Amino acid sequence: MIEIKRNKLLTLFLAITTVVLAFLLIVEKASSGNDKKYNSSTVLNKIAHIQELALVKHNYVGVIGYNDSKKIMSLPIPFTEKYFLLKYNGYIKAGVDFEKIKVDVNEVDKSVHVVMPKAKILDVVIDENSIKVYNESDNAFNPIKISEYNDAIKREKNIMRKDAYDSGILEDANKQAKLAVTSLLQEMGFKEITVTEEIIVPPLN
Numbered sequence: 414m415i416e417i418k419r420n421k422l423l424t425l426f427l428a429i430t431t432v433v434l435a436f437l438l439i440v441e442k443a444s445s446g447n448d449k450k451y452n453s454s455t456v457l458n459k460i461a462h463i464q465e466l467a468l469v470k471h472n473y474v475g476v477i478g479y480n481d482s483k484k485i486m487s488l489p490i491p492f493t494e495k496y497f498l499l500k501y502n503g504y505i506k507a508g509v510d511f512e513k514i515k516v517d518v519n520e521v522d523k524s525v526h527v528v529m530p531k532a533k534i535l536d537v538v539i540d541e542n543s544i545k546v547y548n549e550s551d552n553a554f555n556p557i558k559i560s561e562y563n564d565a566i567k568r569e570k571n572i573m574r575k576d577a578y579d580s581g582i583l584e585d586a587n588k589q590a591k592l593a594v595t596s597l598l599q600e601m602g603f604k605e606i607t608v609t610e611e612i613i614v615p616p617l618n
Contacts, residue, residue, distance in 0.1 A: 451601060453516045456525060461511050463597055467590035468508040468535070471577055476500050479565045483555055495557050497549035499565070503539040505577045507532055507586040513611075514594075524605035527594055531610055532586035534577060537570045 476498065483493035515528040549557060591608045598606045 450520060451518055451603075452520065453518045456518055456598070456601070457514065457516045459597060459601070460514060460516070460527070460594055463593050464508070464511040467511070467586070467593040468506050469532075469582055469586040469589050471505045471507075471580070471582055473503045473505070473573055474500070475503065475569065475573070477565050477569050479561065481561075493552065493555040495550040495552050495555045497557060497562070497565075498547045499562075500545045500547060501539050501566075501569075502543035503537075503570075503573060505534060505538075505573055505582065506536040507534045507577065507582045509533075509586065509590040515611075522605065523603050524607070525598055525603045526607045526609070527598070528609055528611050529587075529590060529594070532583045532590065534574060534582070537574055539566055539570060539573075 477500075478496075478498050480494070480496040482489040482495065484490060509529050509532050513530045517526045517528075519525070587610065594608055595606055
């Protein structure tokens with residue numbers, strides 16, 4: 414009889430202890446969830462993980478045309494014309510260099526100030542596997558050189574870059590980066606968020 418009572422008391426003690434521990438864990442979790450503390454370093458580390466979300470990508474399908482011939486005194490020599498026509502797929506990526514972002518956290522009022530460098534074009538790519546030759550000359554007097562293909566592709570990349578600038582890709586990248594960073598900081602619980610662009614002061618002559 415005494416053994417039965419002892420077992421009941423032990424079971425009751427374990428049950429009460431389990432309930433108390435569970436309650437304490439719930440309280441601690443709720444408390445830590447509502448009062449997370451971040452400093453500039455931890456915020457910067459979290460921002461670094463969203464860089465891919467802040468990229469802007471423009472896809473291109475283009476045509477590269479080339480035409481040339483040998484010349485004497487700026488006059489083309491007959492039967493020396495060479496040409497080719499290529500079609501390609503490519504893309505341009507623009508974004509902010511997140512390694513240069515600066516963060517200043519005020520832990521007292523849960524405010525944060527982020528300074529971002531201006532966006533820039535990060536990559537200009539023409540997929541060589543996508544290039545198709547639609548027309549090219551076969552002139553024994555003036556054959557096409559590989560360097561002429563490469564030069565034409567290089568010029569096309571410059572055209573892609575200028576077109577991207579003109580279409581506002583850098584402005585889009587700045588907005589995308591600011592939106593991604595602001596959304597992350599809001600999820601982290603910051604009440605006051607300021608995101609500004611870095612001011613570059615030109616060097617004195």
